[in-house]
Amino acid sequence: MTTGTVSDTKWVYSFGASACEGDASMRNLLGGKGANLAEMASIGLPVPPGFTITTALCNRYYDNGKDYPQELQSQIQFALARLEEETGLQFADASNPLLLSVRSGARASMPGMMDTVLNLGLNDETCAGLAAKSGDERFAYDSYRRFIQMYGDVVLGVDHGLFEDRLEDKKMAHGLFDDTELSATHLKELVDDYKQIVQDELGAPFPQNPQEQLWGAISAVFASWMNARAKTYRKLNDIPAEWGTAVNVQAMVFGNMGDDCATGVAFTRDPSTGANRFYGEFLINAQGEDVVAGIRTPLHLTKVAREESGEEALSLEEVMPEVFAQLDSVRMTLEKHYADMQDLEFTIQQHKLYMLQTRAGKRTAEAAMKIAVDMAEEGLITQDEALLRIEPESLDQLLHPTLDPNATRHLLARGLPASPGAACGQICLTADKAEQLANSGIDVILVRIETSPEDIHGMHAAQGILTARGGMTSHAAVVARGMGRACVSGAGDIRIDMKTGQVQMAGKTLTEGDIITIDGSAGEVYDGTVATIEPQLSGDFETVMGWADSTRRMKVRANAETELDSQKARHFGAEGIGLCRTEHMFFDADRIIAMREMIMASDTQGREAALGKLLPMQQADFEKLFTIMAGLPVTIRLLDPPLHEFLPHSDDELGDVAQAAGISLDVARQRALRLNESNPMLGHRGCRLAISYPEICAMQARAIFQAALEVAKTSAAPIPEIMVPLAGSAKEIEICRTIIDETAANVFAEAGAKVEYLVGTMVELPRAALLADELAEQAEFFSFGTNDLTQTTLGISRDDAASFLHDYEAQGIYDIDPFVSIDQKGVGSLVKSGAAKGRDARADIKLGICGEHGGDPKSIQFFESVGLDYISCSPFRVPIARLAAAQATLRHKQ
C-alpha cells in the first residue's frame, strides 16, 4: 500500500479542540471543507475532532501510479491516536468504538464527486459494542446497515439498487411503510442480507477490519477525483486536475441517538431575500442525509419563521432553546469571522452542538445585493469588498421578468439564452402580424427561422423572440438584448412551416396563435403560459450602482440608436452612446423606400436625389439622440451593412421597389442579383460603401453636423464621434475623413456656427489591429468591434456557428462561446496590441469597445487590463457593465 523512502512531507493535518494544524487560509492544501473545519476548531467552535489528508497527496498518488508514500501510514496512525485521545474512544475497539466519517473535499465545491462514508469502523463486533454502550440496539444496527450500503456503493462499487431493493422487500414483507418503523431485529437481518449481497457481488466478504475499511475509503475518495463525472465537471468549470482533492476523516457524532438529538442546515442570513435573520431547518433524531433526502419534512429553526409560515411543529428555538442560543452565537461568530453569509451544517448529539461544515452560502441576486450593502453598512466589510461580492451577471435577474420558480412547466425546446427575461405570448410567424396583434393589445412571441433587419418592428412589438437559427450574437440576439426583449435563439430542433403556419417542437405541432413561454435567461421554451415574476429594483441596487460608479475607471456607454433605447440607456446610467448603428434608422416603412431608391439608382445623381430624402429623417433622428445625450459623447457609425440587406426578398416587393425607382422589374432583379454576395460578412460593406459611394458618407455627415448645430442652440452641444467602420488601412479612414471634414466645413460655413467632433474608426479586422499605429494617424479614436473581430480572427460566422459550437464546447476546444466572452488569447491579443500601437502613434487616442463583449464581466476585466477608456453595451446590460467595471478596477489594483 505504501512504497519508497520515507520523506518528512506532512500529508496529514489534525483538527479539534486538542490540536489544530490548519486554518481557512490553507484551502488549497486542505480543500474547502477541511480548511473550514480546522478554522472553526481553531476559533473554539465545537467541531468533532478529525484530520485532513492533503490535496498534495492526491497529486502524489496519481504521479506515482496510485501508490502512497511510506510515511503516510504512520502520519495517519498518529492522527488517529490523537483523535482517540480527544474523544476517549478507540478505533476498532469492540467495547468503546470510535466511528469515523470520511469525506472528500476539493478546493472548489464539486458536486458529482464521491462525497461521504459515514459510520466507518463498524463491524460485527464494534456494532455489538455500540449497541451495548448506547443501550440502543436499533440505533447501532441502523448505523451498521447504512454503513454497509454506503461503503458497498462508493468504495466497493456494488450497485446501491441491490441494497435498496432488499430494504423495500423487507418493509413489504412486514407491511411497513417508513424506514423508521423497522425494528432492531429487522435491521439485524438486513445487515446479514447486505453482507451476503457484498459476498455474492464481489466473491469476498464485507471487510470487517476497520483499518482496511479506512484505507479503502481514502483510496475511493482519491479514485473519485478521476472518475468521468468529476472530469466533466472540472472541464465545464475550468478546474485544473492538478488541484486534487483532500480527504477529511472525522469522529462521528450522532443526531439519530434519540429525541435529544437533531441535525440541520442553516444560513446566517436569508439566502433568498438577504434579510439579516437566521434561516434554516432541522430534524429531530436524524442523520444529515435525512434532511437533504426529504424523507421527513424538516422544521423551522426560529420561532418567527415558524409563526410566519403557520407551521405548528415547534422550532429548534422552542424545543432546545439553549442549544439554539449556542447555535445563534456560532452564527454570529462565523459571520463576523468570515465576513460573509455562511451556509452551516450542524448536529446535536444528546443536547450537545457540533458544527460539521461552514462555507460561503449561495444566494439569489437580490440577496447578494442586500447582504453586500448591509454588511458594508454594518462595517463588516468595506465598500470595495461589497462590490466584489455581487456577481454582475446576476443583476440580469433584477432587470427582467423571471419565471416563477414554483410554476409548473412543460419544456418544448432548448436553444441559446440569447437575451434574458421570461415572456409569454401567442406564436406569431411574421413581423407584420406581430405588430398588428400587439397593436390590438395581444402579447406575442415572434417565431422565425432567423431574423433580419426587416423584422425589427415585429421584434419591437413582440414580448419575446424565438429563432431556429443563429448564435449568441446573431441578429435576433443582438437586437433583442438591445431592446430588452427576451430571446431564445438557435433552437435547432424546432421546425417552422410558413405555409401552414405550424411549428413543430418536441413532437408537438403548434399553430400560430398558440401560446408559449420562453425563458431567455435559460434558453428554454415552454408550452402555454408559465407564471412570471416582474422585476423590482430595490434601493440597494441604487446604492451598489453608486458605489460602482465612484470606483470604476472605465466609462460605460450604451449601444443604442432609437429614442426609446437611448432613454433606457440613460435610465440605466450610460454615460453616452458608444455605438449608434445608423442603418437601423433606415428600416422604418417611410425610409426604406428612399433607401431602396438610392440602391437602385444607376448613377451618383440618382443616389444623391434619394439621399436627399433621407437627410432630413436622419437629421431628426440624430437631434433626438443628441438631446437625450446632451453634453455626452455619441459615437455614430457610418452605414455598415451590405446594400442587399435593404432589399426585399420577394418578387412582389421588388416590383414595388422597381416601380418606385422608375425601372423595370427585370432591371431591378439584375441589380439585386449583382448585389448578392457569397459571404456578405466579408463583402461590400462598412467603409467600402463610403469609398464606392462617397455621397452616402457625405449625407450622413451632413445629417450629423446639422443635427448637432440644431441641438447646440438649446442645450449642451453634443460631441459627435463619427466612426468609420470596417477599415483595414489608414488610407480608407483618410478618404472618409476628407469627405467628413469637407462636409463639416460646408455645414459650419452655411450655419455660421461650429461644433466639436472626432473622426475615428472601428477596429474590427485583424489587419486594422495589426496596423493600428498607421490607422491611429488618421483616427482620433478606436472602438474595438469585437463581434466582427471575433468572426474574422477565428474565421467563424456568428450566424453559422451554432452547427458546430456545441461540439467545440463539448470537446473543450472552446471553454466558452467566443461571441459571449472574448477569446483573450486570440482576439484579445489583437485588442491588446492594437490598443498599445494606437497609443504609441497617438498618445491621447480614445479607446473603447462596442462589441457584445462590452457587457460581459469576464471580458470587461480583460478590457480593464488592456487599459481601454470605455466599454459600450446593450442598454439592459449597462448596470452589469458598471458593476463589472468597478470590480475590474478593484481586481486590477490588487
Next chain:
Amino acid sequence: MTTGTVSDTKWVYSFGASACEGDASMRNLLGGKGANLAEMASIGLPVPPGFTITTALCNRYYDNGKDYPQELQSQIQFALARLEEETGLQFADASNPLLLSVRSGARASMPGMMDTVLNLGLNDETCAGLAAKSGDERFAYDSYRRFIQMYGDVVLGVDHGLFEDRLEDKKMAHGLFDDTELSATHLKELVDDYKQIVQDELGAPFPQNPQEQLWGAISAVFASWMNARAKTYRKLNDIPAEWGTAVNVQAMVFGNMGDDCATGVAFTRDPSTGANRFYGEFLINAQGEDVVAGIRTPLHLTKVAREESGEEALSLEEVMPEVFAQLDSVRMTLEKHYADMQDLEFTIQQHKLYMLQTRAGKRTAEAAMKIAVDMAEEGLITQDEALLRIEPESLDQLLHPTLDPNATRHLLARGLPASPGAACGQICLTADKAEQLANSGIDVILVRIETSPEDIHGMHAAQGILTARGGMTSHAAVVARGMGRACVSGAGDIRIDMKTGQVQMAGKTLTEGDIITIDGSAGEVYDGTVATIEPQLSGDFETVMGWADSTRRMKVRANAETELDSQKARHFGAEGIGLCRTEHMFFDADRIIAMREMIMASDTQGREAALGKLLPMQQADFEKLFTIMAGLPVTIRLLDPPLHEFLPHSDDELGDVAQAAGISLDVARQRALRLNESNPMLGHRGCRLAISYPEICAMQARAIFQAALEVAKTSAAPIPEIMVPLAGSAKEIEICRTIIDETAANVFAEAGAKVEYLVGTMVELPRAALLADELAEQAEFFSFGTNDLTQTTLGISRDDAASFLHDYEAQGIYDIDPFVSIDQKGVGSLVKSGAAKGRDARADIKLGICGEHGGDPKSIQFFESVGLDYISCSPFRVPIARLAAAQATLRHKQ
C-alpha cells in the same frame, strides 16, 4: 527667381568631351538619362555636351515654395559657358547661335511627364543667324516654328491644337500634303502666325530672350513633376514623389540639315527574339520625333535586315558605311560597358555621329531569356546576373498560347486576367454541355456567372472559362490556373440569360454556339476567332531553369490532385505536392452520389456506410498521386469545404439524392436547408468537419495510409503530410491527430508494414498565426494558406471583392489586388510572426505556403525573407516560382 543665402551645394553637373562630372552610378541624383549621358561622354563616346540639373534641386524647389537657391544661376551660367567653349557656339548670339534641348529625366522612366523642348535659344535674330550660318533658311525657320510650338505647348501652356490647325490651314491653302513640302517662305509666315497665336492666347509676346526661354523650360520640367498625370503614374508604379526629376540641358545637334544627316533608334540585340544582331531603324534628314511619329517610314539599320524584309531602300550600313561602322562599334562598347542589351538614340549631323541616349532595352520574354543565357555564356554577365535579368512573370508568355499580335480583334468585354493564355471556342453555358461538345471535338469556352466544384468536368473540357463574377482567387480562377486553362473572371458587364441561352456583351447579343476568344493574360474577351500563337519552349528555358534550381534555397511544389495535374507539375519541375485538395476527388459522377449519401445520413452508422464506398476510390486516387510523386513529399489536406457545396441546387437533383439515400424529398430538403450558411467561408468547414464527423477524417487517413503502403511495395515510399485545415487552436489539431494516429496504428497493424508520415496544419486563420507556438506543439508542419488568411485578415471575401476592388485600386488603398500579391504589412506580418513562433516551439518544423501567392514573384521574395522551406503553386506557375525563388535567394544574399 532665386532667393536666400548662397550655399555651396552643387546643383549642376556638366558632361561632354571637355568635362564630365557625373557617371552612371549617379542615377538617383542625375536621373537615368543624365547619368547615362555623362557615362557615355566619360568613356569617350560622341555625346553633344550639356549639363544636368539635379533631382535634389527639384525637391529643394518644392520644399521652398517653388523658389530656386541663389547659387543656381551662377552654376548654370558657368556650365553654359563651358558648353559654349566646347561647341564653339554662343548662346543668344545672333551670328553663331548655340541651340539647346531641354529634357526631363527622372530616376525611373516616366512616360506621361513633360519630355522635351528642342531648338531652345531661337528667336527672330538667332534664327536669321542660323539661316545665314547654315545656308539653309528652310531648316532654320522649320526649327523655329517647331520650337515655338513645343515651347508654346509645354512651357507656356498654349493648346498645341491651335498650332497644328494653323499648319494644316497653311498646307491646305497651298495644296500641300506633307510638312516637308512647305517652303522657307511658308515656314517664315507660319513663324509669324505662331507668334501671333501666343500673343493672342497669353496677351504677351513669345519670349525672345534665350535666357528667359531657358529658365522657363527648366521651371516647366520641374512643374511637370507634380502634374496630375505624373502623380497618377507615380502612384500606380510606386515611385515616391521625393525622387524628383532632373533637367538635362544639351547642345542641339541636327539630323535634319540635309541628306548627310539622319536620326535613328537602335537595339544592341534583337528585342523580339534576343538574337545577337544589331537591330534598329533610321530616317535620313529628320529630327528624332519624326522617327517616333511615323510620318515617314523608317529604314533598316543593317543590310541583312533590309534584305530579309525585301525592302529596297538602302540601309544605314549601305548609305553611310563609315558612320554605321562607328555606330556598330558604339553598340559593342555600350553593351560591354553596361553588360546589358541597350536601347540607343543617335543623330548624324553632316556625317558626324552623336549619341543622344542609352538605356536598358525593353524585350520580350523570349528575348530576355535568350539574351540572359547568351550574355552569361559570352562571359558578359554571371549566371546569377542572368537569372536576375529575367522577369519571372514573363515566363507565362512562354507557357501558354498568346494572341497573335498582328491579328485584328473586336473587344467585347473586360474582366480580370484570372488565368493566362488565349483560347477560342463556342460559347457554352453549362458544364455538361461543354463536356459533351468537347467530346465531339468542338472547342468551347465555358461561360458562367460563377463556377462551383460541380463545374469542374466542364472546365476541364473547355478551352477557356469566362465568368461574370469572382476575383483573382475565385473558384474559376484558382481551378483554371491549376488546370492551365485560360480564364477571364469577374467580367461584370456581361449578362447571362440561362433561359434563352443568350449572353449580352458590349450591347451585342451572343447565343450559345457563337464563337468568342478570351485572353486570360489580359482579361479580355473578343468577338469571333482571333488567331493565337502556340508556345514553344527553347533550350534556353531549360538552361535558365537549371541555373535557377541550383541557386534557389526554397523548394517548389505544386498544388495538384488529379493525375493530369500531378504529371504536369512534375513536367514543370515541381518537387512534390504542397496541396492536394481531397474534396476535388469527390465531384466525379460516381463519387458525388456516395458523398451525398454520406451528407444525407442521419447518424454515424449511415455516414460510415457511405464513406466505406468512398474509401477505395480515394485510395486509388492517392495511389496514382504517390506513384507520380514517388519519394517526394505529398501534402494532403483533409476535407475542407462545407458539406452543402456537395449538394445539388435543383429540386430534381435533390430528389435523386433523396431516393439514393432512402429518405423523402422533404427530409432531404430540410437537411439541405440546415446545411445552408450565411457565410460559408466562415462556416462549418475545415477541421470543424472532422471534429463533428470524426469518421470522415478516419476514412481519409485510412485511404492515405493504405495507398502509401500499396505504392511502397513497388516504388519509393511516399511521405504523406496530412494537413488539418482551418485550425484555430492546438486542441483541434490534437483531436484530428489522435484520429489519424489511431488509424495509422490500425492500418499498419493490419498490413504488418509502416510508412513515415507527418501531421501538420494549414495556417489560414489569424488566430492560428497568433497562437502558432501553441499549434506547433501539435503540428509537425505549417502550410500557410494565404488565400483564406487574406480573406480573414482583411475581412474580404474573394468571391465578392470584385464589386469594390476596382475602387480600392483606383484610390490607392491597395497597390495591388491582395489576392494576387501578398499584403506584406498585414497578412505578411502574420506569416512572419507565425513562422517565427512555430520555429520557437518546434525547431525543425517544416514551413511552406500553398496559397495562390506561392506563384507570385513579389510574394515569393517575401517568403524567402521570412525563411519558409518551400512554396507551392499551380502546376503552370511552377517554372515562374522556380525562377522567382532563385532571384529571391540571390536578392536575399545581397
